[in-house]
Amino acid sequence: MQTNxxxxxxxxxxxxxxxxxxxxxxxxxxxxxxPVPYPVPEISLQAFAALPTQGDMDALCAAAATxxxxxxxxxxxxxxxxxxxxxxxxxxxxxxxxxxPTYNEHAAALRACGWRVEDVGAVDALVGADCAVVVNxxxxxxxxxxxxxxxxLARQVGLLVVDASFADPEPDLSLSPVLDNAxxxxxxxxxxxxFYGLAGLRLGFALSGATLAARLAELAGPWPVSGPAIEVxxxxxxxxxxxxxxCARLTRDAARLDAMAQGAGWTLxxxxxxxxxxxxxxxxxAQAHLAQHHxxxxxxxxxxxxxxxxxxxxxxxxxxxxxxxx
Numbered sequence: 001m002q003t004n005x006x007x008x009x010x011x012x013x014x015x016x017x018x019x020x021x022x023x024x025x026x027x028x029x030x031x032x033x034x035p036v037p038y039p040v041p042e043i044s045l046q047a048f049a050a051l052p053t054q055g056d057m058d059a060l061c062a063a064a065a066t067x068x069x070x071x072x073x074x075x076x077x078x079x080x081x082x083x084x085x086x087x088x089x090x091x092x093x094x095x096x097x098x099x100x101p102t103y104n105e106h107a108a109a110l111r112a113c114g115w116r117v118e119d120v121g122a123v124d125a126l127v128g129a130d131c132a133v134v135v136n137x138x139x140x141x142x143x144x145x146x147x148x149x150x151x152x153l154a155r156q157v158g159l160l161v162v163d164a165s166f167a168d169p170e171p172d173l174s175l176s177p178v179l180d181n182a183x184x185x186x187x188x189x190x191x192x193x194x195f196y197g198l199a200g201l202r203l204g205f206a207l208s209g210a211t212l213a214a215r216l217a218e219l220a221g222p223w224p225v226s227g228p229a230i231e232v233x234x235x236x237x238x239x240x241x242x243x244x245x246x247c248a249r250l251t252r253d254a255a256r257l258d259a260m261a262q263g264a265g266w267t268l269x270x271x272x273x274x275x276x277x278x279x280x281x282x283x284x285x286a287q288a289h290l291a292q293h294h295x296x297x298x299x300x301x302x303x304x305x306x307x308x309x310x311x312x313x314x315x316x317x318x319x320x321x322x323x324x325x326x
Contacts, residue, residue: 006104006105006108007104007301008105009030009031009032009298009308009310010028010030010031010033011030012026012028012030012296015028015030015291015296018291019288019291019292019294021294025294026294026295026296027294027295027296027312027317027320027321028296028310029295029296029297029298029309029310029311029312029321030296030297030298030308030310031199031275031298031310032139032166032194032272032274032275032308032310033193033194033197033199033274033310034194034195034196034197034246034250034274034311035197035310035311035312035313035317036197036246036249036313037196037197037198038196038197038198038232038236038239038242039242040198040232041231041232041235043228043231043232044231046227047226047227047228047230047231048227048228050227051223051227052223052225052226052227052230056227056230057076057225057230059230059234060076060225060230060233060234061074061075061076063233063234063237063238064076064190064205064233064237066237067237067238068174068176068177068190068205068207069171069174069176069177070176070177070179070180070207071179071180072176072179072180072188072207072208072209072213073207073208073209073210073212073213074205074206074207074213075205075206075207075208075213075216075217075220076203076204076205076220076224076225076230077203077204077205077206077216077220077224077225078202078203078204078220078224078225079191079192079193079199079202079203079204080163080165080189080190080191080204081105081204082202082204082220082224083187083189083204083205083206083216084105084106084109084163084189085109086206086216086219086220087106087109087110087131087159087161087187088109088110088112088113088114088115089113089219090159090187090212090215090216091130091131091158091159093113093114093115093116094115094116094130094131094158095115095116095118095128095129095130095131096110096115096116096117096118096129096130096131096132096133097117097118097119097120097125097126097129097131097132097133098110098117098118098119098120098132098133099120099121099122099123099125099126099132099133099134099135099138100119100120100121101140101141101300101302101303102133102135102138102139102140103135103139103163106133106135106161106163107119107133110131110133115130115131123145123149123150123153126153126156126157127153127156127157128156128157129157129158130157130158130159131157131158131159131160131161132153132157132158132159132160132161133161133163134150134153134160134161134162134163135162135163135165136150136162136163136164136167136173136175137166137167137170137173137272138270139165139166139272139275140269140270140271140275140277140298140300140306140308141269141270141271141277141306142269142270142271142272142277143270144170144173145173147173147174147175147178150162150175151175151178151181151182151183151186154182154183154185154186155183157185158185159185159187160183160185160186160187161187161189162175162186162187162188162189163189164176164188164189164190165189165190165191165194165204166191166194166195166272166274166275167190168190168194168195168243168247169195169246169247169250169251169272169273169274170272170273174188175188175207176188176190176207179207179208179209184208184209184210184211184212185209185212186208186209187206187207187208187212187216188206188207188208189204189205189206189207190204190205190206190207191204192204192205192229192233192236194274195246195274196233196236198232198236201226201228201229201232201233202225202226202229203225203229203233247273250273250274250311251273253273253311253312254271254272254273254276254311256318257276257309257311257312257321258276260321260322260325261276261278261309261325263325263326264325264326265280265281266278266279266280266286266307267279269306271308273311274310274311275308275309275310275311276308276309276311277306277307277308277309278306278307278308278309279305279306280305280306280307281305282304282305283299283300283303283304283305283306283307284299284304286307287299287307289324290324292324293320293323293324295320295321295324297309309321
């Protein structure tokens with residue numbers, strides 16, 4: 001299975017061109033971003049006016065390490081995507097194996113830098129790769145992988161990249177707490193924007209050993225994240241009550257969406273508390289039907305049947321989904 005195409009959710013402009021309507025009329029469920037974002041605190045003028053200091057960056061890294069329960073080195077970057085773009089430069093190009101189907105940017109970024117990418121369908125097939133990529137939990141089918149199995153896999157590959165962008169609601173899946181005991185060839189990437197619903201801040205993290213962290217910092221360059229992103233993230237990482245309440249709400253809402261989809265005759269393929277993927281008779285037709293209600297969804301070039309939906313936020317948005325699927 002090839003994953004060359006760099007297609008994504010969040011392409012609401014394409015939906016408007018194809019189906020009409022302005023952005024204010026559309027409900028964009030094509031991404032896995034929390035629809036009820038963290039309440040942004042008041043941001044200081046200093047955060048906008050001055051470059052972040054080393055002290056600011058250190059404080060951000062400390063807050064992230066505490067939240068992710070890790071003693072690994074933390075490298076802030078401009079979103080998890082920036083980590084994906086950096087990974088191909090961490091070793092000489094060779095054979096990269098990507099556990100698929102999954103987020104297509106991993107394979108695309110590696111291929112663009114001269115790696116020979118092989119898509120494989122099982123964890124055991126990753127063994128022997130110069131670079132192995134696993135998304136945990138996986139996007140879009142929600143497959144989960146035991147952290148202990150991934151730690152063992154690290155000893156059987158050159159570089160192990162674990163994309164944990166959707167792991168916040170399921171901390172038991174995360175390698176972050178055991179990275180201090182893992183081999184030095186492991187990178188775990190975390191996304192801030194998805195769980196906290198603030199993707200526009202463009203903030204993510206690479207968790208790794210010291211050698212890889214130093215190389216990633218070189219690739220990221222000075223001031224890889226903004227002052228406002230630092231202030232918001234430090235506040236959000238400390239807010240344990242909001243995190244607990246959000247996990248509970250996302251779990252309830254995922255079950256709510258599953259019930260609506262089941263009523264429409266769709267079956268659950270899998271997902272996470274931030275998105276759900278369903279088997280439909282015809283995914284393109286299902287997407288077009290939802291688009292008639294100005295609800296945008298995600299289909300995949302490798303499946304005629306899979307359709308992914310993010311969760312809704314306000315009650316009126318849930319009512320729109322119910323009406324469209326009823």
